[in-house]
Amino acid sequence: xxFFIKRKKTRQIMVGNVLIGxxxxxxxxxxxxxxxxxxxxxxxxxxxxxxAGCEIVRVAVPDKEAAEAISKIKKKISVPLIxxxxxxxxxxxxxVKAGADGLRLNPGNIGxxxxxxxxxxxxxxxxxxxxxGVNSGSLEKDLLKKYNGASAEAMVESAVRHVELLQSLDFxxxxxxxxxxxxxxxxxxxxxxxxxTDLPLHVGVTxxxxxxxxxxxxxxxxxxxxxxxxxxxxxxxxTRDPVEEVRVGYExxxxxxxxxxxPDIISCPTCGRCKIDLFDIVKQVEEALISNLLPIKxxxxxxxxxxxxxxxxxxxxxxxxxxxGILFKKGxxxxxxxxxxxxxxxxxxxxxx
Ligand code: SF4
Numbered sequence: 252x253x254f255f256i257k258r259k260k261t262r263q264i265m266v267g268n269v270l271i272g273x274x275x276x277x278x279x280x281x282x283x284x285x286x287x288x289x290x291x292x293x294x295x296x297x298x299x300x301x302x303a304g305c306e307i308v309r310v311a312v313p314d315k316e317a318a319e320a321i322s323k324i325k326k327k328i329s330v331p332l333i334x335x336x337x338x339x340x341x342x343x344x345x346x347v348k349a350g351a352d353g354l355r356l357n358p359g360n361i362g363x364x365x366x367x368x369x370x371x372x373x374x375x376x377x378x379x380x381x382x383x384g385v386n387s388g389s390l391e392k393d394l395l396k397k398y399n400g401a402s403a404e405a406m407v408e409s410a411v412r413h414v415e416l417l418q419s420l421d422f423x424x425x426x427x428x429x430x431x432x433x434x435x436x437x438x439x440x441x442x443x444x445x446x447x448t449d450l451p452l453h454v455g456v457t458x459x460x461x462x463x464x465x466x467x468x469x470x471x472x473x474x475x476x477x478x479x480x481x482x483x484x485x486x487x488x489x490t491r492d493p494v495e496e497v498r499v500g501y502e503x504x505x506x507x508x509x510x511x512x513x514p515d516i517i518s519c520p521t522c523g524r525c526k527i528d529l530f531d532i533v534k535q536v537e538e539a540l541i542s543n544l545l546p547i548k549x550x551x552x553x554x555x556x557x558x559x560x561x562x563x564x565x566x567x568x569x570x571x572x573x574x575x576g577i578l579f580k581k582g583x584x585x586x587x588x589x590x591x592x593x594x595x596x597x598x599x600x601x602x603x604x
Contacts, residue, residue, distance in 0.1 A: 253508040258480040261451040264424050266380050267331025267352035269306050271426055271483050272451030276510055278484040279500035280307035280453075281493040282335065287317035287324075294327045296493065301330055302542045303497040304512050307484065309333040309355060318345035325350040333382070340366040344373045355382040355428075359391050359413060371420045380424040383413045386457055387431035403439035406431065410444055425450050426483065430457035434472045445481045454482035465489035466499055474503050498541070513543050514601070517561060518551040525553030527571040527590045535594045545604060549597070550579075567600050569593055 252258055263273030271278055281300055285292040287310045297308050312318050312334045325332055333353040334346030340361045343354050347370075354374065361367050374381055387401040390409055398405035406429050417425055429444050429452075431437045437456045445452060456472035459465040469487040476482045485503065487496040504510035518533045519525075533551050540549075550561040550568035555577075562568025562579040569576040576593045578585040580600055588596050 256478055256480055256507070256509065259445060259449075261449050261483055262423075264380050264426060264451055266307055266333070266426075269331055271380075271453075275483070277477065277482060277504060278306040279304060279497055279504070280309065280333075280484055280486050281305045281496045281500075282309040282311070282486070284493060287311055288314070288320045290320050290323050293320070293324055297324070297328045297330065297332075299492075299494050300497055301328065303494045304501055304542070305330060305493075305497045307331050307333060307353075309335050311335045312342050312346050313337075315342070315345065318342050318349055321346055321349035321351050335384075336361075338362075340370050343370045347373045347377050347379060351379065353380040353382065355384045357384055357386070357389065357413070359409065360389065364416070367416060368420055371417060371422045374424070375422060380426065381417065381422070382453055383410060383417070383425060383427045384453075385410045385413070385427070385429045387436065388457070401431070401436075403431070403436050403443055406436075406440045407443045407447065411447060414448065414450065426453050427451075428453040428455065428486075430455050432456065432458045434468050434475075437472045438475055441476050441481050442479070451483040452481060453484045453486065455486040455488055457488055459488040461490045462495070465491070469499060470503055470506075473500075474507060477503070477507055477509060494541075511546050514540055514545055514547045514549050516540075516549050516551065517565065519553050519557065519561075521553045524556060525571055526573045527553065527576055527593075529553045529571060532569070532576075532590070532594055536597060539594070539598055540601065543601070545601065547601070547604060549601070551597075566604065567597060569597060 261272040264271050283296045285296050308330050331352035333355050334351040336343040336356040338360050385406050390401045394405040410427050410429050429440045454473050454476050456468045459468040473485050485500050487499040489496050501512045521529050547566040550565035552561050553571045559570045562570045563582045568579040575587050577587050
């Protein structure tokens with residue numbers, strides 16, 4: 252953790268085999284967008300997420316078929332699986348019985364205390380955690396009236412209410428999320444919530460949008476909270492392949508120097524001096540190294556203006572020439588290669604490390 256971040260100490264809980272909160276690393280999670288009952292498609296997507304470093308995965312459980320699919324999915328994956336439940340407490344119970352490692356629910360839409368108690372008893376029996384997931388789009392009517400809309404205060408009151416409900420049932424293996432679809436409200440809600448509880452927090456901006464707005468809103472919302480020491484696990488929300496969410500999650504952690512996973516790739520934006528197809532080279536290298544865990548620095552630069560300088564400082568680097576590139580390793584020139592060979596030789600050198 253860099254010196255300027257003083258992480259808030261939260262209680263630690265286990266989600267499957269992953270520690271959340273306390274001094275545990277800030278975990279990166281995501282959610283599938285396949286039909287959960289389509290077991291092969293869901294497993295395939297989770298495998299892709301695991302490869303990208305996803306540490307907890309959530310699946311939607313809208314019906315009985317989805318709940319039943321969990322036992323088969325669980326056999327083929329290694330990350331903890333969370334069942335996302337709305338409205339029907341029986342689906343929560345069926346998911347836990349099918350082997351889910353955790354539940355994400357909003358006790359407010361599960362119904363009576365009796366139904367919630369049935370879910371909690373089942374969670375206790377199977378030793379799993381529950382995330383209370385408050386969302387600005389589905390707040391209780393009385394709170395919307397009291398606060399004149401889904402304000403940060405209304406969201407916090409909803410979260411506190413749900414926490415107290417679970418605690419009154421003697422359940423404490425809880426984490427909380429309190430997401431709004433805009434950055435400012437999300438920040439205010441988490442700040443206020445963090446001042447009121449020491450339960451671990453799952454942070455994210457909900458429904459953040461497509462690639463551009465989603466990355467910007469998530470980087471600001473999640474990044475500012477993490478910089479203030481708030482947050483124990485993160486989920487970037489993008490209207491895209493969830494693998495992209497995981498990649499962005501790690502980039503946020505990497506940019507704040509909180510956590511490092513895999514190579515740090517430095518590349519220039521290119522300009523009129525660049526005479527190689529740098530965009531394609533960078534894309535190929537990023538994709539080839541998506542599951543590589545080496546904490547190395549790779550510089551891929553378009554020309555000899557800044558290229559050799561950056562490339563020399565990196566563990567491995569390329570400085571582009573005219574249809575060629577000079578390959579550097581630990582500050583030394585290895586050789587000059589034609590551009591269509593650059594990715595191959597760079598990846599070979601990464602392997603040697
Ligand atoms: S490294 Fe070269 S090609 Fe890249 S932006 Fe700088 S001057 Fe342009």
